[in-house]
Amino acid sequence: MPKVTVDGVEIEVPQGATVLQACELAGKEIPRFCYHERLSIAGNCRMCLVEVKPGPPKPQASCALPTSEGQEIRTDSEMVKKAREGVMEFLLINHPLDCPICDQGGECDLQDQAVAYGRGHSRFHEAKRAVTEKYMGPLINTVMTRCIQCTRCVRFSEEIAGVDEIGALYRGENMQITTYLERAATHEMSANVIDLCPVGALTSRPYAFEARPWELKKTLSIDVSDACGANIRLDARGREVLRILPRVNDDVNEEWISDKARFQVDGLTRRRLDKPWLRRDGKLVAATWAEAFEAVSKINPGKSVAVVAGDLVDCETMFAAKALAGALGSSLLEGRQTGLDYDCSSLAAVNFNSGLAGIEDADAILIVGSQVRWEAPLVQTRLRKAVKCGAKVFVVGPEWEATYPASFLGTDLAVLDKLPKDAEAAFKAAQRPALILGGAGLGKGALDACLALAAKYKLVRDGWNGFNVLHMAAARMGGLMLGYAQKGGIADLVKAKPKMLISLGADEVDYTRFADSMIVYIGHHGDKGAHAADVILPAAAFSEKPGTYVNTEGRVQWADKAVFAPGDAREDWTILRAMADALGVSVGFDSFEGLRAAMAKAVPALGREGLADYGALPKGKAGAKGSIEAYPIKDFYLTNPIARASVTMQRCSAELLHGETFAEAAE
């Protein structure tokens, strides 16, 4: 551990730290553009210049300079000040001063650092460089004249996304950042380059010219587009959430989110259910809340009630519905809408036990029936990191385009009982072997065989649990913790022929099987569930209610409310509370705090933020049959009702997955 002196203060820094990191440890701010903690070091913006002794008597780029014992670093000398001013002046030579019409204005690194470290004027009187516009797809807006060639976007697409599609063409002053032949960036995480871009060269296309950052109210929330529970920030103005940005959480999403999580936001204002609807003579007609509850009380189901939970609902909603069903005398609860019926007697067996961050450390990974790239793009980036550190990946299931070397072992599940030689050798030699079982594998009943495989190859060992189930629904783990799982899955609900089926935003259920039930739909979008419903009670989307979500690794996280639900729509728990009154039963809570307290009492793990403990992994039995023919997600961009309502996601689906072309309006 070398000792260095930063501005006269001696500190000890970790072996291999750069001078920039040493300065940060000492609490000194070093301006930078190209350097980023999660990307490789490029050293091409020169903004991080500092004075280092011993060394040549000139400023040095601190981001690319390793620390060594006894270094004397100065960040406050006249030389450093002059160097920064010089670099800033050079950077601004070719940067257009169009901040008033630039979307980055107000949250621009170049703007901030020009104020903090620049000279305040330029001596450059010649013509500025201009770069032709580039097309990067429906999500990324480009104004390449603003580019300062930090190459963060190039490094992101190569290193994190694993899809080399952005590059720097030509050289010197003519260097241009572009995708190959200006094709759209196609990766599921591509829009993270918008956050990475320190200037306004890459900005959000759907959010273009919508708002200034200082107008926005920021709310901390949790993403519901997949089961990873990425930490996000909702930026709202007035009654509308205008954009979604990732928050830093190294345990969950580092600082990335998928394009769907980021851009499904415009779906929150479209196709919304903003007043109650009743089905009269086969047709849905608008109603008032009073009429709606009258209709509900008329159903008078007695004990014959079932609840099916959708993929996006929070734990509070599910708990309130469970309390209502319980008060009526029913325990028919199910959240696995598409008919999965895997055994949930032990939640450890259906949890992502190694953790999203932990999977990075695995050195042999078997993926069973999961198209990770679409089902959990954030896990995909972790797997890529693991492969970079030497992990071997094997996949059982139809082939998909992995962004790392992976060997596909075919679609036949029998391979789980007898792995091919190379996989067997890799698993035997592995220190931290891991298995990831996805929805397609669960659907084929591979859970037992995978548990047997886990025992065979000792996936659980000292300080390591490599048995992972990768869910796709944000509500899944919370639902399972609250008992939203029947032994026979949703078929049990069908068999019970409930008089009333309460649907909590469940849009993937085959409602034709519930033809005899009165369907009360409590949800926020006019999607498949609303089409089948007899009574529609408009509820709040994830951005419009506080809620608890449990991600696929069993991490309990809380989201806040950013805006109010539109029109007559109400928060879900209030609807269920009012339904209890309409049906003449008591659920035992009258406020949201009361609901949360009751929930924490019933399931203590839901009352604490952080990883829930599910106990030890049960034993399985070998003997898997069948083969995985397809994966559950057919269209990455349209997996939930919010995304399906989003114009941006529809266009992504059409353009990126189905190859449609869109004419660009001339600007």
Add this chain to the structure above:
Amino acid sequence: MADRHLEPDTPELRARWGKFAFSKAWEAKAKAAIARYPAGRQRSAVMALLDYAQRQVGEETQTQGWLPIPVMEYVAAYLDMPIIRVVEVASFYTMYNLVPVGRFHVQVCGTTPCMLRGSDDILAACKKRGMAKGHTSDDGLWTLTEVECMGNCASAPMVQINDDNFEDLTADRLDAVLDALAAGKSPKAGTQEPGRHTVEPSGGPTTLKQMVKANHDYRGDW
């Protein structure tokens, strides 16, 4: 250099070059280039392969050769590397032609030493013959480019035509070279100054004069 750009990706371009593959001779060279690097590092050979591809295109079109997009894609697939990385390399180095060139690619050096020795006259002579910077003449014979220093400052001004350098030029000497090329002859490459062989001092040595005839021990003079 400033006006370098990729030839647009048109159906005609795809039709002409979509089936490009190394001929036997170039394939052997490509394999040899790849073999110079450890297994799995085959993409290190990208510069050599782009050169070979450009030369094969040149043979097929009777020009110096250039790199159409489908050819770059072929090289990328050959080396199992992302196409954008290949285009980055090809667009960085000016020796790779990104647009079609003529039979003779006349690259006039215009950097300071050549300029002081009269590269302006050389350019003027080229223009007098109908060449224009960055363009190919109508007969498909000449493409004129002004380039930066080629490292022949001792025999400035110089012009590089395809693989040969022609040095110590004047407008007349250049005309002679170009006439010979146009007539299908191969003029002598290198210096065009009579009596000069390479870049030795013109007009005979100015130092170590006694070494010209025989080895001479200067140590006694020190």
